Amino acid sequence: xxxxxxxxxxxxxxxxxxxxxxxxxxxxxxxxxxxxxxxxxxxxxxxxxxxxxxxxxxxxxxxxxxxxxxxxxxxxxxxxxxxxxxxxxxxxxxxxxxxxxxxxxxxxxxxxxxxxxxxxxxxxxxxxxxxxxxxxxxxxxxxxxxxxxxxxxxxxxxxxxxxxxxxxxxxxxxxxxxxxxxxxxxxxxxxxxxxxxxxxxxxxxxxxxxxxxxxxxxxxxxxxxxxxxxxxxxxxxxxxxxxxxxxxxxxxxxxxxxx
Numbered sequence: 001x002x003x004x005x006x007x008x009x010x011x012x013x014x015x016x017x018x019x020x021x022x023x024x025x026x027x028x029x030x031x032x033x034x035x036x037x038x039x040x041x042x043x044x045x046x047x048x049x050x051x052x053x054x055x056x057x058x059x060x061x062x063x064x065x066x067x068x069x070x071x072x073x074x075x076x077x078x079x080x081x082x083x084x085x086x087x088x089x090x091x092x093x094x095x096x097x098x099x100x101x102x103x104x105x106x107x108x109x110x111x112x113x114x115x116x117x118x119x120x121x122x123x124x125x126x127x128x129x130x131x132x133x134x135x136x137x138x139x140x141x142x143x144x145x146x147x148x149x150x151x152x153x154x155x156x157x158x159x160x161x162x163x164x165x166x167x168x169x170x171x172x173x174x175x176x177x178x179x180x181x182x183x184x185x186x187x188x189x190x191x192x193x194x195x196x197x198x199x200x201x202x203x204x205x206x207x208x209x210x211x212x213x214x215x216x217x218x219x220x221x222x223x224x225x226x227x228x229x230x231x232x233x234x235x236x237x238x239x240x241x242x243x244x245x246x247x248x249x250x251x252x253x254x255x256x257x258x259x
Contacts, residue, residue, distance in 0.1 A: 040148070043148045047144060047146050049115050053114040054074075055075065056079060057077065057117055057119075058080075058116065059119065059120070062085050062086075063096050065078075067093060077097050078097065103118075104130035110138065113143065114140055116139045117148075118131070119148040120150065122147060123193075123194045133208065139229045141230065142232075147226075148222060151194070151196055151216070153220040200214070200225055209227035211226075211228040212225065212226070212227045213226050214226070
């Protein structure tokens, strides 16, 4: 693996994604052999959000991952650092809000979203742990996080075959179908260098998320991680209201048997 190709500045990575934006979704379908759509559907199901709620879709690219939420009447913000990706997405889906943003310094207020998600983008963030902390900050207490990311196949033989595909077949296919084959060499290497499922789960816990679980898809090629932001602690004012509010008064007026 050429480590030098992974040592890209954030602006270089953004430019790379700008270059591949026009054909990005089509190329992904080809390279994943059609599995991308299935993986994204599982992410939406894991989010379990409802109409009227607000979702942050980080590293949303052209908005393909944001569309199911918008179609269901859920307020979704498609956020990405690639202006090229956002422009392609906005032309296709003008009804979705596309916002440029750095995952390590999100342009949103604390506790802004009912749930947050990032699909196949966390490994492209220069400081992924900062991104996890930022998503925690902008998610409401008790809110959910769902991450879909390439991971490590759990069967040794399958892991070897998959690595060979990444480093040999994927770049060769990209030459035929992509406008920037070098970008897919970078993406293949970033997948190979990415930590395994347990490491990402540990990062989530370190960042302050709780109830962390993950589910392997396609033999561990992809893992769906789920987590929850801790609920807001009960304040002194909340405790006082529980004893003096209308519900407390109603409870005091209840006549219990034997009294």
